[in-house]
Amino acid sequence: MAVSGLARLATSAPAAIYPVVGKDGLAAVEDLSLHPAVSLQPTPRHASVLLVSGEIRRGDHPALRRLHDQLPHPRATLWWRTTPAPGFPQAENVEGDVARAVELVWRQLMTGERRSEDNLLPDEPPAAWRGKGDHGQGGEGMMGGKPYGRPMAMTDEDQRDGLALDAYTACFGPFLSVLPPGLLLELTLQGDVVQSAKVLRAPFAQAVADEPLRRVARLLRPLGLAGAAERFQRTAAAQTGDLKILDRALRWSGALHAIPPGLGEIAGEDIRASLRRWWEQAQGIASPASLGDGRLVDLLPGLEWSEAILVANSFEYDRLLRLCPPDREDDGDQEDCS
Amino acid sequence: MSAAVPIIVLFYVLGVGAWLAAALDRAALKLMAGRPLAAATMAEPWRQGDLHLVRQRIWTERPDAMNWLLAPALYLILAAVGMSVVPFAPGFVVADLDAGIVLWGACEALTVVVVFLHGWSANAPLPLIGAYRYVAIGLSAMLLSMFVLIAAALPAESLAVSAIVESQASVWNVVRQPPGLLLFLMLGLSLTLRGPFDYADASDLAGGTSAEDSGPARAAWQAARLAMLVSVSAMTSAVFLGGYHGPWLPGPVWMLVKMAGVLAALVGATHMLARLPPARMLTLLWTVLLPLAFLVLALVGAEVLLWK
Structure with a gap:
């Protein structure tokens, strides 16, 4: 009852x-x-x-x-x-x-009128316990190996402060909510700092999702401004709304100042400038810019997780596709990460 | 009066306050998003909490099960213990300790440990990143609190919260040291993992330390966060806003009104202010906010000396 x-x-x-x-x-x-x-x-x-x-x-x-x-x-x-x-x-x-x-x-x-869906995969680790090494993790001594198929973190040189902390390599995506849909990255992290990055799969093309207001909304979300992001999205969907309210939400939140200057800079435009440009485009006082390209993976090393997420969400979709050539040929069938 | 009465009142205030905080949170999000507000918003926390209860609790691969279970309970206990030193009326307090502020400081420090345990125990990357980030920022934020609370205690010449409230009978501390209130509110955001100081359960980590929580575990963690928000609002009201002092209304009513105001301010800041990347926040903390806190302490110290 x-x-x-x-x-x-x-x-x-x-x-x-x-x-x-x-x-x-x-x-x-x-x-x-x-x-x-x-x-x-x-x-x-x-x-x-x-x-x-x-x-x-x-x-x-x-x-x-x-x-x-x-x-x-x-x-x-x-x-x-x-x-x-x-x-x-x-x-x-x-x-x-x-x-x-x-x-x-x-x-x-x-x-309870509908039965819950069953598991599609067996509920077991992706690899068997290998029983080698001091703790059965499959490596030498207490270090290394892949216990249950997960690579164990190893100490590595730090790019920032010289602390040789454990470096941890894992795949993030292709359906992680904070990354553009389809993007599959292999990141090596020390703490929350990206040491190296590889694009394993490119994001999906999005033909109709790239109005400036939607782009602003996607950048506001990782800054913790879900409410303001929704308001931008709502205005984009309705194609009408009070731009003054949006302007206040953007300025008073400090979003522009929260983004470090120089972050994600390609061809002289950093994320702050992109955000400003998109907002001006939405107001009709700036026109789309044709900017040079680089590679997303070159922008990420040395950044903290939150900065890396901002960078990944800071490009127009057609440009993001150009910035994300996969680091190896995608045969469509190969399992990338477990 | 039975010693049990203040304890019952404390849990009652924590429970009702948590529900009010959750409802205010929903309302603030809707206001920011431009959605219509309705009276039903007040019932949403129940629906949401209830929804968590009917869903399965999932265990990740090889979690630290004990700490995963303990973290929300400890967080809730810290909220209750921290609030136990706050008087709601003269003499109406669960634990009128001579060093009440020190007990509160201990609860702040242990909150960092509890949040870390919560992120650690799921054995998954995003919660663990949230846990590490929180420790990095949380420690500096706690330092802020130490300076600010000592500055608030100086005019009372006591570390007892009841003495600090009594010392504000004529002038509230917010008038004496307005930056102190702002700095303490920032600490409140950090202790409750909210808005610009939410480095543990943040949106850029898909929920951070909560990313692997589901079912009743999620309900428990969210409830503990809300309880800590109530506890912070009680301490803020007592230390900076004169506690139960105020004209016309009875003391406890003043206390509750002030707590509701602080809750609203913290919830508003949650949805209105952007979160800085951690390195930028650390720079801000060490180069601007900590020196400001020290300056407040020095000025209050000088004022107390000259006044004497």
Whole structure:
């Protein structure tokens, strides 16, 4: 009785969605996030509905399966603007009003009318315990090796302050909410400082998601300004709104000053200047600039995590695609990271 | 009066205050986002908390299970212990310690440990980065607090919070040392992982130390954060805003009104101010805010000496 009472109350909360954005799916997801009945979550652990929006690469299917299993029960998967890929047996295709479909699935999940989706992968480590080394981690002495398939951190030279801390290499993406959709990076970190970076897969192209106001919103989010970002997004979606309120939100928040000068600079324009230019473009007092290109991976080493995330979100999508040539040929099938 | 009454009141204020803080938080987000505000916003914290309770708690691969379970409980205990030295009326306090401010300082320092444990125990990269970052910023923020609180204690010539409140019967500390209040509010944001001082559970880390929390564990951590916010607002009201002193209204009502005001200010700052990258924040802390805190302490010290 108590449980069903809890479930009924939970049903009245907005549907917690983790969006997996594919090719040309970003603008639609951003617009959906403005609907009062849904709430986009930054991590799959906080969500109950996995919403795949737009076509995703075959090579990203293993990552998507792992992501699926990270959602807590009860959970469901919806495929929108694309057809379900093989290997997702309980997935459902959405045609028409996606917000309504999400609400329905949400209600069914919370009330128990819909069965929670099973795991797609066995619940076991990606590699067996190797039983070598002092602690069975597979390395020499207490260092190195890959316990359960995870590379163990090793001390390494520090680029910044000379402290030889442990360097840790891991893959981030392709569906990490703080990175552009599709971008798969292999980062070596010491603490929160990026030592080296590789692009394993490029971000997805987004043909209709690049108005200046949307770009401003994407930069405000990692600065902790979710409310202001939503207001910018809402104005972009409606193509009308009070620009004076946006101007106040941008200036009073200190967003421009929070971004370090010189961060992410290519061809003489840093992130601060990009943000200013986009805002001026949105107001009609600046025109799009044609800027030179470089490589994203050259910008990241030496940056702290938060700076690296700002850099990754600071480019127009067509330019970002040019900045992210994969560091090796993508055969579409190869598993990149575990 | 039974000694149990202040304890019951403390937990009651923590609970109601946490709900009010959560509702204010939702309202502030909606205001900033340009969404319509409705009376139903007040019920949203219940729905949200309830939603966490019906979902599965997920354990990551090889977590530090004990610390993962303990972290929210310890955070909540620190919030309650910190608030236990704050009087709501003359003599109405759970623990009227001679060194109440020192106990509060210990709770601040242990908060850094608890938040680190929360990030550490999930055994995942993003929570761990959040944990490390929080320690780096948290330690400097705690130093701020030490200077500011000593400056607040100087006019009272006592480390007891009740004596500090009594010393503000004629002039509140916010008038004597306005930068002290601002600096303490910054510390409050840091202790509660909010807005410009949220380096642990930040949006750029997809939730940071909370990124792997789900189900009841998420509800517990969020509730503990809100309880600490209430505790910070109580301490701020007592140390800088005269506590229960004020005209016309009874002392406890003044205290609650001031706490609600501080809550609103902290929630507003959460949604209105951008977060600096950690290195930039550390520079700001060490080169501007800490010298300012020391200057406040020196000026208050000089004032107390000359007044004598």
